[in-house]
Amino acid sequence: MLSAINLGKTVATAEGPLAILDSINFTITAGASLAIIGASGSGKSTLLGILAGLDTPSSGEVELDGQQLSCLDEEGRARVRAASVGFVFQSFQLLPGLSALENVMLPLELHGVNQAEAKASRFLRRVGLEHRMQHYPKQLSGGEQQRVAIARAFASEPRVLFADEPTGNLDSKTGAKVIELLFELNQEQGTTLVLVTHEKRLAERCQRRIELDGGRLLHDSALVNTAEPALC
C-alpha cells in the first residue's frame, strides 16, 4: 500500500549539505496504522510530507497506492493526492472564510463529487458537529475545529490518511476524544493511517510504530518488508 525505499532528503546549508532523512525503508499494508515518532527535528514531518507526495526525496522512492511518486511531476502527484490521500494537520488548516460545512465540502467540490453537501453533512454529523455546521472556524473551539478537519479528511474517502501531530494543539482530554474519533473512522472505512506524533498514548494506538532520530530509522516495532519494487 505504502512503501518507503531507501528514502533520503538532503538540504544545502551554509555549513554544507545536511541530511534530514537517511536510508528510510518500510512498507505498510492497506488498512494498517503507522505512527512515526521521534524528538523535535528528527525528520518526522519531512518524512510525512514525502510519503504524502507533498515533497520530493533527494534519493530513494515512495510507492503510494501502486504509484511510484518519483515518476510523477507535481501535477501527477496532485492527481494521486486527489484520488487517494487525506490530511489532518496540527494547525487544522480550515479556511477561515468558510463555514464548517463548506470546509468539509471543499475537497468534494474540488473533485466534482455529486451531492457534496449531503455527504459533508453526514460526516459532520458523524463527528458530532451537526449543530455547528454553519459556524465559522473562529467560532469553534480547537477540538471542534480538529473534528471538522477530520470530517473533511474522511469525507473524500481517502485510501491513506496522513495526520501531522493531530492533537498537538489540543489539551489532553480533547486530544483523547479526537484520537478516538480518528481511529473509529479509520476502522469504519478501512483507511490506511499514517500519523506523526510525539504523544506516546496516540502512538500506542497504532498497529505499528517507527522511531526516527537525526533522520535515521532508530526503531521499527514490526519486521520491515524490504522487497524492492522496480524503479522507473
Add this chain to the structure above:
Amino acid sequence: MLSVKLLWRNWRSGELRLLAMAILLAVAVVSAINIFTQRLEVALIAQSNTFLGADRIIRSSHPASAEQHAQAAKAGMRQARTVQFSSMTFAGERMHLASVKAVSETYPLLGQLELSEQAFSKNPAQLEQVVGAPKPGTAWVDSRILPLLDIEIGDAIGVGEIDLKVSKVIVREPDRGDSFSLFGARVMINLKDLAATEVVQPGSRIQYNWLLAAADEPLHKFLNELSLSDHQKVIDLQAAQRGLSRTLGTGRQFLSLAGMIGVLLAGVAIAIAAQQFARRHTDQVALLKSLGASAWKVRMLYASQLFIIAALASLVGVLAGELIQRLISSAVSAIYPLELAAAPLSAYFIGALTGMVCLVFFALPPLWYLPTVSPLKVLRRELSANNVSRWMQGLLGCSAVFFLVWIYSQDIKLTASILVAFLCLALVAGLLALLLLQLGRRLGMKAGSSWRLAWSNLQRYRAQSVMQILVFATAIMLLIVITVVRTSLIDEWKFSLPEDAPNHFFVNISAAELESVEAILKQRQISHNGLYPMVRGRIVKVNQQPPTAQQKSNSSIFRRESNLSWSQALPLKNEITSGLWWDQWQAAEPGLAGVSVERELAEELDLKLGDKLGFSIGGLALEAEIASFRSLNWDTMQPNFYFLFSPGTLKSYSPSYMTSVYIPNQEKRILNTLLRNHPTMLVIEMDLVIEQIQKLTQQVSDGVELVLALVLLGGIMVLLAAVNASMDYRMQEAGILRALGSTAKRILGSTFLEFFMLGILAGLIAVLGAEILLIGLQHWVLELPLQPHYWSWVLGPLFGGALVASLGLWASRAAVSVPPAVVLREL
C-alpha cells in the same frame, strides 16, 4: 461552478472585498471622469461651435454654386446662408454705415439669436431665443442704431432701395465674434429681401457665408469630397477663435491627463489589493493543492474568480460612474448654465475596459504565481511562497502605465514624459527612501519612546516601508501634478482675459471730437487704452513693384484697405521679433518713413527687413521701409494693427482715431450719449463676445475642478489600500505590545508617528518627482511657462504626513479597540 461558489465564499468572508472595491472604484472614477469629460467636451465643442453658428463655414466673395448646395443636401448637411456687407442705412435725415447681414430661414445652425422688443435690454424676461430670419419686409437691428437714426422699434429703416420695418433688437448673435472687422451696427434682414435692396453689384465687397452642420464623420467626409473654388475658404473654430480653441485644447488635454491619472491611481490600488489578496491566500492554495488540486486547476479557479469579480465590479462601477457623473452634471447645471450633451457609448466602454485592463496588468501579476505555492506549506507554514520576480512586476507595471497612458492621452509625448518621470521616481525614490530611513533612525533614537518605536518599526520592515513610501509618493506626486497643472491652466485663462479687459472699441473719432469723447468718458470715470490715429490705406507696391496677379490672389491684403497707424511706444502685448523699434531705428535714406509689420503677415507676403512698401492712402502715395516685424496677441482686446508707422508719418493724411475701453454693464447707456453727440463715430460692442468667452472658460475650469475632486478620491483610495495592506502585521504587533502591557495611547502615538514619517518622506519624494514630471508636461505637452512651485516643497510633505497619518490612524483603530487575545488568535 466551483469558482463561483469559492468567489461567493471569499466575498462573504471579506477577502475579496478590498480588491473588488478597488476595481469598482477604479471603474467608477474612470467612468465618471470619462463620461463627464466626454459630455463636457461634446457640450463645449457644440457650444463653442455656436461661435460660428455652425460646425463649419465656407466663406467666399462669391456665393456657393447650386451644385455645391445640392451635394451638401445629398450628404445630409444642415445648411444656412448669410451674406454680409457694409451699407448705408437711412431714416429720415439720418444715416449710418451699418453692417448688414442677410440670413436664410435656417440661420443659425448652432446656437440661437437673442432678441428683444426693448432697446438696450438685458433683462431675461424681455429676451426671446430665436432660430430663423426676420420676416421678409422686416429687420432686426442692434439697439444702438435706434438712437443713431433716431427711430423706435416699429419704424422703418432704409436699406438700399427698400424700406424695412424694424421689428426687434438683437441682443446676442451667436457668430458675432468672428466679425471683428465689420464696424457698423448690425442690421439683419431676410435673404429673400437681399435682391430688392439692389446693394449687391459687381465689385461690391460682400462676404458670402455658407454654414454647415452635421456629425463629425459625415462632415469630414463631405468636406473632403467637396471641391472648393479659389475664393472659398473653410472656417472652423480653430481659424475663427484662436484664443478660444487654445483654451479648449488645453482644457481637453487636462481632462484626459486627469482621467489617466485617475486610472493609474486606481491601478496602483488594485495592485496593492491583489498583492494582499495573494498573500492571504497562500495557505488556501497550499491546502487546495494538498487536497489534490493541480496548479492549472488552482490557476483557473483564481483567474475565473478574478474575471467574474472584475466583470461584476466593472458593471457596477460603470453604473456608479454614471450615477456620480449624473450627480455632478445636475450639480453643475444647477449652478452653471451648462447644457451637457449625451456621452458617446465609447465613454462607457472605456470605463468597462479599464476594469479588465487594470485586472490584467495590476491584479493578475501578483496572483499568477499563487498556484506555484508548495503544498508542503500545509505542513511547514514558514515556507515562503513564490512570487513574481520584482523585475517582472516592474516590467508589467511599466507596460501597464505605458498602455493606459497611451490609451487615455493618444499622445506619445505625454506618455513618454510620464513614463520617464515614473522610472526616475522609482530609481531615485528607492535610494532616497532608504537614505532618509537611515538618517531618520539616527535622529529618532535620540527622541522619546514613541519616536523610537516608530523608527525601529520603519527600519525593521525596511523593504515594506520603502514600498509604502513609493506608493504614497506616487499618489501624492500625481495629486500635486494635477493640482499644479489645473492651477496654471486656470491662471493662464484668467490672465489672458482679465475682468476689466476692454469690451468696446470706438472707431472713426475725428481729431476735432477727441476732446469731447474724452470728456464724456471722464465724466463717467471710464478710462481708455490710448487713442490710436488711424488712416485707411492699401498696399500697392512691394519694392517699387506692383503685386503680381498671383500675389493678389494669395493675400487679401492687396485687395482691400487696411488700418494704418503710428505709435511712439510699442503697444501692449506687441513684441519685436526682428529689426528695431523707432528709438533705435534709422532710415536707410534720410526722410524715408519706417513701418513695423505684423510677423505672420510678413511671412505670408515673404517680406524682409529693409523692403520698401508702397501704400495708397486716399489716392496719395506713401513709401515706407520695413523697420521691424512684430508679434501680436490677438487674444487681448486691444487695438491691433498689421502696420505701425514711425511717429507722425501719417499726420498729413487726416487720420481718425480709435481706442478701446472697458464699460461696465450698468454704464452701457453712455453709448447713447456718445452716439447722439458723435454720430459719425463707430462703436464695436465686444462685451457680448467677451462674455461668451468668459462663460466658456468658467465652464471648463469648473469641469476641471470636479475632475480633480474625483482624482483626489482615487488618490485616497490608493493610500487606504496601502495602509490596509500593512494592517496584518500592525495588528499583530499591536496585539503583542498590548499583551505586554503597552497602553493604547502609546501604540496609537507610535502608529501615528510611523505613518506621519512615512507620509513626510513620501511627500518629499513626491515633490521631487512632481517637479520632474511637471517640467516635462509643461514644457513639451501643455506648452506653459516653466515655474518652480515653492509651495509644493512645504505643502507636499506636510500634506503627505497629515493625510497618511490620519488614514493610517483611522485604519489602525481596530488594532487597539479589539482585545489583544482576539487579534492574536485571528492572525
